[in-house]
Amino acid sequence: MSSILSLLQLKGRQAEAVTARDVNLSVTAGAGSGKTRTLVGRYLALLAEGLPLRSLVAITFTEKAAREMRSRIRRYVEELMAERQDSNLWESAFAELDAARIGTIHSLCAAILRAHPAEAAIDPGFEVLEEGMAAVLRAQALDNALVWATTDPDVARLFALLKEHELRRVLNTLLNRRLDAVPAFAALSDDPLAVWSARLAAWLDERLTAQNWRDSLETLASLQARNPHDKLELARRQVLAHWDEVETARAGGDPQTLFASLTALRSATYIGGAKGNWDTGELIAAREAMTMLRAHYDAEIAPLVSKNKPVSWALDQQAAEALPHLRRLFEHTLAEYEQLKEARRALDFDDLEARAVALLENNADVRARWQSEIHAVLVDEFQDTNERQRRIVYALTGFSTPPQPSSCQGEG
Ligand SMILES: Nc1ncnc2c1ncn2[C@@H]1O[C@H](COP(=O)(O)OP(=O)(O)OP(=O)(O)O)[C@@H](O)[C@H]1O
Ligand SMILES: [Mg+2]
Known part of the structure; x- marks a missing residue:
């Protein structure tokens, strides 16, 4: 030793x-x-x-x-x-x-x-298929599968949604990680959009019912500036109006409006106001409530619903419609790849x-x-x-x- x-x-x-x-x-x-x-x-x-x-x-x-x-x-x-x-x-x-x-x-x-x-x-x-050769066979499988895709009207719609090179990239990623992709596709719901919106609703419910968020909105509702043209007063009314929209959209299960109203609410928050337009105590309380709303939004909600860019639910709808077709195309590509490997006993x-x-x-x-x-x-x-x-x-x-x-x- x-x-x-x-x-x-x-x-x-x-x-x-x-x-x-x-x-x-x-x-x-x-x-x-x-x-x-x-x-x-x-x-x-x-x-x-x-x-x-x-x-x-x-x-x-x-x-x-x-x-x-x-x-x-x-x-x-x-x-x-x-x-x-x-x-x-x-x-x-x-x-x-x-x-x-x-x-x-x-x-x-x-x-x-x-x-x-x-x-x-x-x-x-x-034969052990080295990575370089495996990549060649995967590319060949992809070529074959894309030719097949043009003959199937549903699957062919993927070309309109994604450019061909993008579709190729997505399929290649899925093929490279097929041991994860296969079970993921198998677990895919028939109605992914319903699953996503339920998850989203649960996620947002937790954040939009948080005590500090609710308290801040209640505080804002209970205050009023002496001068209706004060900037903070205008912001206060806008925030409350957007909050109403948010509540309506949540009740109606309308994610697109919900996202838009949340982003608008965050943009409307304002921490200013003129002393002369407010009772001192109310001015401080309004600013504190605005500060709290911002902090909660930025920490808890912004990771999913951007605070300044509108988020598009329409893209999720498109994705949900495309997924079953993508699954079929992926299965077809995988079958091509398996055949190419089998032919070489690899x-x-x-x-x-x-x-x-x-x-x-x-x-x-x-x-x-x-x-x-x-x-x-x-x-x-x-x-x-x-x-x-x-x-x-x-x-x-x-x-x-x-x-x-x-x-x-x-x-x-
Ligand atoms: N105790 C030692 N005496 C002399 N040379 C050493 C000693 N330990 C490491 N070296 C030398 O340092 C260099 C780096 O060592 P080694 O490759 O084992 O490090 P490593 O931690 O595995 O590095 P990496 O993070 O890049 O994998 C080698 O040239 C090695 O011979
Ligand atoms: Mg080493």
Whole structure:
């Protein structure tokens, strides 16, 4: 151990992260501070303790990073061989290094799937579709689907709503995130507009019935300037008039007027007024009420209903009408893409992740086999993993309480 720490010049917290055992460890530190180096140190330290090379998994973010890590480890192993302590151990590690499990999460998924073709119900000779090739197939699927779209009158209306390149962009985004898009479309209501307006109404109800908002409006209603032409007095009457419109629109379920009246109410708030036009106490109370309305609006309502730009419900209506057609077009595009992949017997990165997660989580025998084979999973750049990738790591290590780290090493 000490030779590894001195070889890699790891001290202090870096050394601690290399030597700690029987813990799920996460390392969080600034860019370029030595996290990857520490991970390499831990990998070597576990080897030095006699763990089989194939029981250690190191996950890097890219193939290039994996090659670099492998060659760094090779150099260190050579130096450790030269030190002539435990030389058998280092010589056999050196001989086996090509078979080391150092790679991307996708190469690990592919290895897991190829080891269990029957359980995973896949052709073990599948090709892994690299991102570049996957993008080519997705573009081809999109071309085919857009040609089909022109032949379907409902779907073709999407071209009028969005420009072709915009439609392409939307579909491409959906395809790139199909594992999220598929369940999202499946959960889509038949009447999305009704769902949205109900959610909106509930959201606004909470804000428009807040005590400070109601109190401020009541205060304004109870005051009056001596001079009806005072600017604050005019603003007071406008705010109250817009509030009436808001209440009417809420009762009538008319989001377009509701948005417009709310924005107008916020624009009408005014904190000024001439002393000579008011009783002193009333002037102060009116200004306070206006200030309160503004603060509440800006903090609570403006995130959804802009305080100065009108918000268009008509766009939501258009979107709601277009969504079922977009769903059909997306399903068609997806089917084209799946066909293109099948023709090559290829799985893309999403397929690899989704199938590996399903295999490990649903098949206890497979999971047990990997857990008994794998002693440690070291993940570089853990902060960039997605939920599925983390679930794969948890299934392999058998731990269920996820750390919240920036770089993580899990041992099971
Ligand atoms: N204890 C150390 N002694 C000598 N050099 C070190 C030490 N720790 C880190 N370095 C060097 O600092 C550089 C950055 O290290 P490393 O790549 O491990 O950092 P990192 O935290 O993984 O960076 P990133 O945030 O970019 O992933 C490397 O050249 C590494 O060799
Ligand atoms: Mg790094």
